[in-house]
Amino acid sequence: METTPSPWQVAVEQFNTAASQLGIEDYIQHRLAECERILIVTFPVRMADDKVRIFTGFRSQHNTARGPAKGGIRYHPNVSLDEVKALSMWMTWKCAVVGIPFGGGKGGVICDPTEMTSVEVERMTRRFATSLQGFIGPESDIPAPDVNTNAQTMAWIMDTLSMHEGHTLLPLVTGKPVALGGSLGRADATGRGVSFVTAQAAKHLGIPLAGIPTIVQGFGNVGSTSAFLLHDLGCKIVAVSDVYGGIYNSAGFDPRQVMEHVRKTKSVVNFPNTQPVTNAELLELPCDLLVPAALESQLTGQNAPRVKAKMIVEGANGPTTPEADRILNDKGVFLVPDILANAGGVTVSYFEWVQDLQSFFWTEEEINARLKRIMDESFEAVWGIAQEQHVDMRTAAYLLAIGRVAEAERVRGIYP
Ligand code: GLU
Secondary structure (H helix, E strand, C coil): CCCCCCCHHHHHHHHHHHHHHHHCCCHHHHHHCCEEEEEEEEEEEEECCCCCCEEEEEEEECCCCCCCEEEEEEEEEECCCCHHHHHHHHHHHHHHCCCCCEEEEEEEEEEHHCCCCHHHHHHHHHHHHHHHHHCEEECCCEEEEEECHHHHHHHHHHHHHHHHHHHHHHHHCCCHHHCCCCCCCCCHHHHHHHHHHHHHHHHHHCCCCCCCCCCCCCHHHHHHHHCCCCCHCCCCCECCCCCEEEECCCCCHHHHHHHHHHHHHHCCCCCCCCCEEHHHHHHCCCCCEEECCCCCCEECCCHHHHCCCCCCEECCCCEEEEHHHHHHHCCEEECCCCHHHHHHHHHHHHHHHHHHHHHHCCCCCHEEEEEHHHHHHHHHEEEEEEEHHHHCCCHHHHHHHHHHHHHHHHHHHCCC
16 A cells, blocks of 8 residues: 655656656656756744744746746645645646646745734745745746635735835736735635536536535635535535534535634634534545545545545645545546646636736626636536546546647747
């Protein structure tokens, strides 16, 4: 049995499996198995107690053949170069699957923002942004929110580099506050995309969503919005979790009431009329639909045999290891892979970037309708490849994505 592989090992294995099937040129396969550019920075921040702490941050640009690097910045104690590289590679495939003109990037800072004051987080963000100057930019690499970062974080990055440039740089980052060139619908976009692909999967498989027992792991931006919108589609939410633990009631509950509880107590734990479960137990509870929307490597060779879900929709990036993939596939579980399932966020990021560049803003109806069209068409394209080539949905999504990136590499040719 595998020991849990690192995110980069997972990403490279997923890539190589599909790339070999595609039969692309060796040099392109070799190039895409590495990241184009990586920046590692250390920088000092004066903390609330007046002591200076040194932080380490990363930004990886996996590939820019199809357009500027695009992807979030996360703040977490487990951020590492390995993880950031993997996440940047997944962004390349994600942007290619949904056909938006971006490559893949990702960044992060090793820190625990839950243990920091908001002033400390702001200082760290502004200093990290300063360290990224010259490496990121509206035409080269465009950050966005990710784990433990949000619209406010993006506003600080945008303000910091705008002050240095001497003018306001709206398209520098996406996921900004709406008051600052952010897009309507961006905050909900990833969860909305998850609900769109879930509806498509259910339709194609002939599974009615009404009343199906559903588990969502993670109750951050992606998990909570997915839970709300799946609940609206009729799914019976029976369990959700956050970093502190999970809650379960086989009769189901209203996730928006759980959010009210979170606003008061900071956690889903102790929500009335539910039984406490751990994050590990949560994944193995009886359900038909499972949405992992937390971190990487949650479904592994160890727990996959005990997973009961018939359908898995990956709200998180990289939640399933290749061994778990094989086990789930053998059990006949239908899995909508991360690079398709959670692409709604970066799709509306693309809309935000376009709106900022044009200084012309769209209505929320327009944004949600365009998002639905892109998610539905992308699902259809991946489903079609899976049917035609008799492969699972992850392989199909990779074949589509790698094919598009490889074609861009091919027609660009080799400089000089
Ligand atoms: N962090 C999100 C993701 O993993 C969004 C990236 C973006 O909008 O650029 O897809």
